[in-house]
Amino acid sequence: MEVSWETSVEKSINTIYLLFSAYLVFMMQLGFAMLCAGSVRAKNAMNIMLTNVVDAVVGSISYYLFGFAFAFGEGSSSNPFIGTYYFALKDIPNSTYDYSFFLYQWAFAIAVAGITSGSIAERTQFSTYLIFSFFLTGFVYPVVSHWMWSSSGWLSPSASDLFIGSGAIDFAGSGVVHLVGGIAGLWGSLIEGPRAGRFDAFGKPVPMRGHNATLVVLGTFLLWFGWFGFNPGSFDKILVSYPTTSDQGNWTGVSRTAVTTALAGSTAGIVTLFGRRLLVGHWDALDVCNGVLGGFVAITSGCSVVEPWAAIVCGLVSAWVLIGLNIVALKLKFDDPLEATQLHGGCGAWGLIFTGLFAKEEFVVQVYDSGASGVSRPYGLFLGGGWNLLGSQVVEILAIVGWDSISPATVGTHTRVIRRKHGPGTTQTMRGFRTGS
Amino acid sequence: MAAISCSAEQLSSLLGPNSTGAADYLCSVVSSISSKLHDTSYAVDSTYLLFSAYLVFSMQLGFAMLCAGSVRAKNTMNIMLTNVLDAATGGIFYYLFGFAFAFGSPSNSFIGRHFFGLRDVPSPLYDYSNFLYQWAFAIAAAGITSGSIAERTQFVAYLIYSSFLTGFVYPVVSHWIWSNDGWASAFNTGNLLFGSGAIDFAGSGVVHMVGGIAGLWGALIEGPRIGRFDHTGRSVALRGHSASLVVLGTFLLWFGWYGFNPGSFNKILVSYGTSSGYYGQWSAVGRTAVTTTLAGCTAALTTLFGKRIMSGHWNVTDVCNGLLGGFAAITAGCSVVEPWAAIVCGFVSAIVLIGCNKLAEVLKYDDPLEAAQLHGGCGAWGLIFTGLFAKEEFVREVYAADAGRPHGLLMGGGGKLLAAQLVEIVVIAGWVSATMGPLFYLLHRMKLLRISAEDEMAGMDLTRHGGFAYVYHDEDESQAKVNNGGIPLRGFSNSVPTRGD
Numbered sequence: 001m002e003v004s005w006e007t008s009v010e011k012s013i014n015t016i017y018l019l020f021s022a023y024l025v026f027m028m029q030l031g032f033a034m035l036c037a038g039s040v041r042a043k044n045a046m047n048i049m050l051t052n053v054v055d056a057v058v059g060s061i062s063y064y065l066f067g068f069a070f071a072f073g074e075g076s077s078s079n080p081f082i083g084t085y086y087f088a089l090k091d092i093p094n095s096t097y098d099y100s101f102f103l104y105q106w107a108f109a110i111a112v113a114g115i116t117s118g119s120i121a122e123r124t125q126f127s128t129y130l131i132f133s134f135f136l137t138g139f140v141y142p143v144v145s146h147w148m149w150s151s152s153g154w155l156s157p158s159a160s161d162l163f164i165g166s167g168a169i170d171f172a173g174s175g176v177v178h179l180v181g182g183i184a185g186l187w188g189s190l191i192e193g194p195r196a197g198r199f200d201a202f203g204k205p206v207p208m209r210g211h212n213a214t215l216v217v218l219g220t221f222l223l224w225f226g227w228f229g230f231n232p233g234s235f236d237k238i239l240v241s242y243p244t245t246s247d248q249g250n251w252t253g254v255s256r257t258a259v260t261t262a263l264a265g266s267t268a269g270i271v272t273l274f275g276r277r278l279l280v281g282h283w284d285a286l287d288v289c290n291g292v293l294g295g296f297v298a299i300t301s302g303c304s305v306v307e308p309w310a311a312i313v314c315g316l317v318s319a320w321v322l323i324g325l326n327i328v329a330l331k332l333k334f335d336d337p338l339e340a341t342q343l344h345g346g347c348g349a350w351g352l353i354f355t356g357l358f359a360k361e362e363f364v365v366q367v368y369d370s371g372a373s374g375v376s377r378p379y380g381l382f383l384g385g386g387w388n389l390l391g392s393q394v395v396e397i398l399a400i401v402g403w404d405s406i407s408p409a410t411v412g413t414h415t416r417v418i419r420r421k422h423g424p425g426t427t428q429t430m431r432g433f434r435t436g437s
Numbered sequence: 438m439a440a441i442s443c444s445a446e447q448l449s450s451l452l453g454p455n456s457t458g459a460a461d462y463l464c465s466v467v468s469s470i471s472s473k474l475h476d477t478s479y480a481v482d483s484t485y486l487l488f489s490a491y492l493v494f495s496m497q498l499g500f501a502m503l504c505a506g507s508v509r510a511k512n513t514m515n516i517m518l519t520n521v522l523d524a525a526t527g528g529i530f531y532y533l534f535g536f537a538f539a540f541g542s543p544s545n546s547f548i549g550r551h552f553f554g555l556r557d558v559p560s561p562l563y564d565y566s567n568f569l570y571q572w573a574f575a576i577a578a579a580g581i582t583s584g585s586i587a588e589r590t591q592f593v594a595y596l597i598y599s600s601f602l603t604g605f606v607y608p609v610v611s612h613w614i615w616s617n618d619g620w621a622s623a624f625n626t627g628n629l630l631f632g633s634g635a636i637d638f639a640g641s642g643v644v645h646m647v648g649g650i651a652g653l654w655g656a657l658i659e660g661p662r663i664g665r666f667d668h669t670g671r672s673v674a675l676r677g678h679s680a681s682l683v684v685l686g687t688f689l690l691w692f693g694w695y696g697f698n699p700g701s702f703n704k705i706l707v708s709y710g711t712s713s714g715y716y717g718q719w720s721a722v723g724r725t726a727v728t729t730t731l732a733g734c735t736a737a738l739t740t741l742f743g744k745r746i747m748s749g750h751w752n753v754t755d756v757c758n759g760l761l762g763g764f765a766a767i768t769a770g771c772s773v774v775e776p777w778a779a780i781v782c783g784f785v786s787a788i789v790l791i792g793c794n795k796l797a798e799v800l801k802y803d804d805p806l807e808a809a810q811l812h813g814g815c816g817a818w819g820l821i822f823t824g825l826f827a828k829e830e831f832v833r834e835v836y837a838a839d840a841g842r843p844h845g846l847l848m849g850g851g852g853k854l855l856a857a858q859l860v861e862i863v864v865i866a867g868w869v870s871a872t873m874g875p876l877f878y879l880l881h882r883m884k885l886l887r888i889s890a891e892d893e894m895a896g897m898d899l900t901r902h903g904g905f906a907y908v909y910h911d912e913d914e915s916q917a918k919v920n921n922g923g924i925p926l927r928g929f930s931n932s933v934p935t936r937g938d
Contacts, residue, residue, distance in 0.1 A: 211908045211909055214502070217501055218685075225491060228487075232487065238480045247475070250480070251479050251484070254487065255564050255566035258565065258566070259565045259568060262528050262569065263528055263532060266527075267528075270522070270529065280903070282903045286514075286903075289521065308532065308554075
């Protein structure tokens, strides 16, 4: 049966939209590589950048072979815990999923491993990192995304049988991507311990500044740019009209999502600027960059279902969450070179809670029921939507922390670490030469 | 877009007796097709505008890298922080009232008064994608100014002028030229200035001149950087610390300009009548990308050879600036001129930039990024260029205008468009001077504008931003002071960094 012209138009437009969003998300790999490179000492720059490249290339293989299947596989027997179909993209494309969807999800999957590499930077054996990255992208992360984003997932808001009548709303992955990456990084970092010299003999922290602030800013802006694919692109399709309106559809939701994203990051950046000025006495560009990113991480969960003014609230709180967690980390002698656990884990968790408080019913119905009339859904507590959504969000946080802690820990216990008190870092010994100054 | 309609009565009368049912059925099918096409059109246009907005946003990064590379290493953190904050503060202020002042319709011809905090958006006129696109433009304007006052401005002053520029000064100008109500707008069909309106398609005046003139006042009031002109008044080059960053930034700006110029159509799915099936707004969009490219390239080549003649060598950073000047100039008329005209535009803009730089030297005006000369000078040339070369057919298509609309003087369009362009130049220069000039002067009088000489010599990164941007030798770490929170606060090092690092 020939495809109708009308269907061709619709699919072409949706594919263009999703593919270009996927390319933007892929740019975030570059952004994160630059952020990492600039944030570590010069002697470890090659190492951290190689881990970022490796995340992309190794993750591609594992996600293609089985990661995508675990995440979105729906065969005749759909399983709420893990997918069981589409291994090595068998039976793709079909009426539900095309290659563009796989590519988009692949771009997300490789982002997760990148996050974790930040926590364990400057002291992790490369061979261990390879194994860990393969496993995280191919198994740990896809299972979580199955729970939340597959229509058979037990926590998914698109499931036919909604968890406590709601399902958890994690639109582009504050939990699925950022919390997963952050908690995995937490365990790696805890088990490895701080970098040599990070805390002195009295337990006081010794600053270990990154070697290139320009790369940090470059990376931050590239991540911001890519986030315009990460958040709005999660609609998957742009050509879906809302039946109760005359000229609104996913294109409206997509645009609104881009706006909430920009506002949350902006607010978090400004609040961090002034917050840190109060705390440390100067205007710190690197802290502002991290603050901006924390705002994006937080809004990622609810970007499509909240009003723009709520996104400002989200960014405001996320800035303080990050500042607070950083202070706690120092007190507990926890060393995370990129603050990845605090930023992705902490702000990610806040983002999920934020959604449970501020989601607007009209938008929830637009996103998850294509704006059908007569449908009602639990929504944000502060907007009068009851406790079910917030409850689901909390369950998601607990489930992710639990799952994430069991899986990588088994790998982590076997992690061996190069420990050196003085002299060359990992880059020189393992790569043969160091970056020039 | 004209609505597809179906009248069941008319259809029924054509079909014959007892055909009301058939007519109703056919009309309902037509109606759902029309609806689907309507939706498709929105999806296509939104995709187009959003991706253009993301491209314009990437110009923030480009400008951050250009700035970083053009200043001395000791001031890198400072200038990059100003670029990050342009985007962040611009986001908040433009959301709260900037967009409303710019596009709040219906309103008077001076300033808008709806959509504060995006109230009543989305509306039939503006969707969120329009806001995001315009936000990306607004933050670009503030970024330009930061270049003029780099390396010697207090951070507080920076925050104040940036908010004021993005939240008020710039939106008002964009209301005059781009809103349907604006007094100089070429979209104000009921009430066109000189029967023409000014044509500033993507903002040589609205964005570049505004940023450049604001920068001019800041730099004039602050004065040149220490050491920029020696005791005999001769100019001393204060070279930027990284040509690679300058080139990176230039290419990113070029990349982003493909959102800046072609994206200013806002919609791509618009037909220009039924005469030729393959030509529509999508063609004009493509043509705009071509004119943009040609102007920049010509300007770059002209600068390359011009500077070779003048200074004896091939200078990459000058070529980069020349390239950007070409883009700033074509921005006004990119959609309404032929590609060959874009070459003329670029050629002249290179000469304008070289000339303005010479003038700046003579007048002992110091602008670390040549922002006033580039954005102000080439921007003004771009407006004049449009008044000379705009083609009637393109003006009619782009502005949905009637025949007989004034166009380029050299294309037989009379002098009205050129006159409107000149009015725009004068009015922008006047408005920005009247608003930003006093602001900078006030900050200067309150001693909030320029940093102290000691801070300037040591570098702002060291004195105000927690330390240098580049730490290549870890042994330096052990000398850093540590306070209770573990936050590094560097003391002054014994050797004062020399000029040029």
